[in-house]
Amino acid sequence: MAATGLRFRPGAIYSGAHAAHPRTKPYHHCSPQRMHDARGRCRLVAKSANGRPQISASFRDVAIDGAPSEDGVPEQGGATVSITVVGASGDLAKKKIFPALFALFYEDCLPEHFTVFGYARSKMSDEELRNMISLTLTCRIDQRENCSDKMEKFLKRCFYQSGQYNSEEGFSELDRKLKEKEAGKIPNRLFYLSIPPNIFVDVVRSASRTASSSDGWTRFIVEKPFGRDSESSGELTRSLKKYLSEEQIFRIDHYLGKELVENLSVLRFSNLVFEPLWSRNYIRNVQLIFSEDFGTEGRGGYFDNYGIIRDIMQNHLLQILALFAMETPVSLDAEDIRNEKVKVLRSMRQLKLEDVVVGQYKGHSKGGKTYLAYVDDPTVPSGSITPTFAAAALFIDNARWDGVPFLMKAGKALHTRRAEIRVQFRRVPGNLYRRNIGTDLDMATNELVLRVQPDEAIYLKINNKVPGLGMRLDSSDLNLLYSERYHREIPDAYERLLLDAIEGERRLFIRSDELDAAWAIFTPVLRELEDKKVAPELYPYGSRGPVGAHYLAANYNVRWGDISSDT
Numbered sequence: 220m221a222a223t224g225l226r227f228r229p230g231a232i233y234s235g236a237h238a239a240h241p242r243t244k245p246y247h248h249c250s251p252q253r254m255h256d257a258r259g260r261c262r263l264v265a266k267s268a269n270g271r272p273q274i275s276a277s278f279r280d281v282a283i284d285g286a287p288s289e290d291g292v293p294e295q296g297g298a299t300v301s302i303t304v305v306g307a308s309g310d311l312a313k314k315k316i317f318p319a320l321f322a323l324f325y326e327d328c329l330p331e332h333f334t335v336f337g338y339a340r341s342k343m344s345d346e347e348l349r350n351m352i353s354l355t356l357t358c359r360i361d362q363r364e365n366c367s368d369k370m371e372k373f374l375k376r377c378f379y380q381s382g383q384y385n386s387e388e389g390f391s392e393l394d395r396k397l398k399e400k401e402a403g404k405i406p407n408r409l410f411y412l413s414i415p416p417n418i419f420v421d422v423v424r425s426a427s428r429t430a431s432s433s434d435g436w437t438r439f440i441v442e443k444p445f446g447r448d449s450e451s452s453g454e455l456t457r458s459l460k461k462y463l464s465e466e467q468i469f470r471i472d473h474y475l476g477k478e479l480v481e482n483l484s485v486l487r488f489s490n491l492v493f494e495p496l497w498s499r500n501y502i503r504n505v506q507l508i509f510s511e512d513f514g515t516e517g518r519g520g521y522f523d524n525y526g527i528i529r530d531i532m533q534n535h536l537l538q539i540l541a542l543f544a545m546e547t548p549v550s551l552d553a554e555d556i557r558n559e560k561v562k563v564l565r566s567m568r569q570l571k572l573e574d575v576v577v578g579q580y581k582g583h584s585k586g587g588k589t590y591l592a593y594v595d596d597p598t599v600p601s602g603s604i605t606p607t608f609a610a611a612a613l614f615i616d617n618a619r620w621d622g623v624p625f626l627m628k629a630g631k632a633l634h635t636r637r638a639e640i641r642v643q644f645r646r647v648p649g650n651l652y653r654r655n656i657g658t659d660l661d662m663a664t665n666e667l668v669l670r671v672q673p674d675e676a677i678y679l680k681i682n683n684k685v686p687g688l689g690m691r692l693d694s695s696d697l698n699l700l701y702s703e704r705y706h707r708e709i710p711d712a713y714e715r716l717l718l719d720a721i722e723g724e725r726r727l728f729i730r731s732d733e734l735d736a737a738w739a740i741f742t743p744v745l746r747e748l749e750d751k752k753v754a755p756e757l758y759p760y761g762s763r764g765p766v767g768a769h770y771l772a773a774n775y776n777v778r779w780g781d782i783s784s785d786t
């Protein structure tokens with residue numbers, strides 16, 4: 220497929236700091252509720268009495284100026300934020316959370332007065348925690364001169380408290396240390412539950428009772444999985460709500476923090492050319508594709524209890540689908556957006572067994588290297604039939620999307636690592652050029668692709684004439700490749716989400732009714748797969764997955780877009 224090199228005009232869109240220096244400014248991300256000030260710092264956008272946004276003081280300035288925070292908590296004398304990473308010794312904390320906190324600090328996005336605490340059962344001193352964290356911190360934006368300086372300053376703000384997860388004494392001791400650091404300022408506290416789900420409630424019970432802020436806010440970021448089905452998810456919600464209000468619970472789905480997922484609504488609602496096409500009238504099908512080129516290595520213990528449908532489809536892909544298909548929200552406020560997402564989820568049909576294909580990777584040798592089968596992973600129970608791959612056809616029974624298949628495909632140990640949204644448009648009716656296109660008219664339809672990762676891009680496949688005296692048609696891409704358009708790092712999803720949680724911005728977090736609606740779509744089929752012990756179709760490690768996925772798509776006259784194109 221030839222790339223035409225047609226691009227969006229540099230510097231032509233957007234106002235604000237990004238547009239002023241699109242290629243030179245360091246990246247400071249701003250949500251719709253944040254804007255850049257003259258110095259490029261993120262500032263909260265408050266609404267004035269007439270509803271128009273006005274740039275308020277940044278968090279840092281709020282603490283100094285003593286203006287009220289979003290929660291209405293007075294911040295005279297300054298406020299402070301303490302972020303406690305519960306499960307600090309674990310994989311996610313080391314890989315994502317501490318590096319994201321450092322990146323926010325590096326970019327001056329954290330409030331002036333902040334403290335980071337690690338909490339876990341492992342015995343560690345503050346110094347040992349700092350050593351552990353320092354191994355994963357990078358000055359990834361650019362190697363600015365003050366990098367090691369900044370790292371040192373950040374590490375000095377990191378402390379550790381060892382304790383059991385169900386121990387009120389442990390969290391009381393944490394509370395005592397937090398108070399020391401808060402030094403009389405108004406304490407705001409964020410707890411990140413980076414722990415296995417079976418101990419979520421223990422931690423929330425102990426921490427909320429003994430380590431809640433006395434007169435600031437207290438928030439808990441809860442990691443997935445949020446249960447295994449409707450029942451267990453409902454039970455988890457009820458248990459959490461014994462100790463917390465919904466306002467305090469930030470259910471994270473890190474795919475919502477990815478740059479291209481954020482851009483989905485911008486693309487749709489701020490470009491006249493897309494929104495009118497966004498319905499069954501013009502769209503043939505929508506594909507949501509996730510693939511990883513590695514297996515469950517090391518996480519088999521967790522994964523085997525969940526499988527790919529719960530791990531990726533019911534949350535990450537479904538959240539993207541809801542954003543893709545929702546009606547225009549009344550505003551960009553969290554509740555308005557989440558209201559629209561819930562409506563879409565509640566309009567969806569329960570997934571049926573005949574609309575699902577499951578697979579599991581088997582061992583494979585390639586280039587002298589042997590890749591183990593899923594069941595040969597020592598952390599996976601032998602004979603497991605847990606799917607590591609699934610494809611599904613979903614439907615939204617509303618006026619906009621009636622009859623349009625939304626196909627999902629997610630798999631581990633496939634040939635490539637990729638996440639993308641593909642929108643295949645209908646044929647041009649009575650196409651004047653049909654004779655020049657060839658026999659396969661479906662191949663010549665427009666396709667819009669949002670590549671979430673890697674190499675973030677938005678491209679649109681169009682038909683054009685091959686230059687010359689003849690009349691031959693070609694398919695080309697109008698390609699917005701982020702790395703060419705923006706010479707700056709894209710922030711990690713966890714940075715955006717942590718900053719949002721600190722600022723009380725809930726737009727990218729999952730509300731409990733969204734979660735209920737999401738589980739209602741998948742629970743019956745998950746139960747049936749398990750009750751009937753449906754055997755997954757085996758596929759070799761590193762392949763494109765089971766053939767069954769193609770038959771499923773063919774049932775709805777769909778061809779997977781990622782197969783015909785490897786751009």
Ligand SMILES: NC(=O)C1=CN([C@@H]2O[C@H](COP(=O)(O)OP(=O)(O)OC[C@H]3O[C@@H](n4cnc5c(N)ncnc54)[C@H](OP(=O)(O)O)[C@@H]3O)[C@@H](O)[C@H]2O)C=CC1
Nearest residue numbers: 306308309310311312339340341413414415416442443444
């Ligand atoms: N890792 C990842 O890439 C992702 C993880 N998640 C979610 O984030 C959360 C944390 O994941 P991850 O860091 O991988 O988890 P880990 O298995 O690394 O656990 C985190 C910490 O919890 C403690 N812990 C582990 N198992 C138990 C147990 N059975 N009982 C009590 N404590 C235990 C350990 O700390 P100690 O022994 O010191 O107390 C461990 O360091 C999970 O909910 C996971 O589903 C979500 C997306 C991706």
Ligand SMILES: O=C1O[C@H](COP(=O)(O)O)[C@@H](O)[C@H](O)[C@H]1O
Nearest residue numbers: 443473511530531535638672712
């Ligand atoms: O939530 C999860 O996501 C990761 C993939 O995240 P990405 O940001 O690296 O694409 C996946 O590997 C993991 O199984 C799942 O639990």
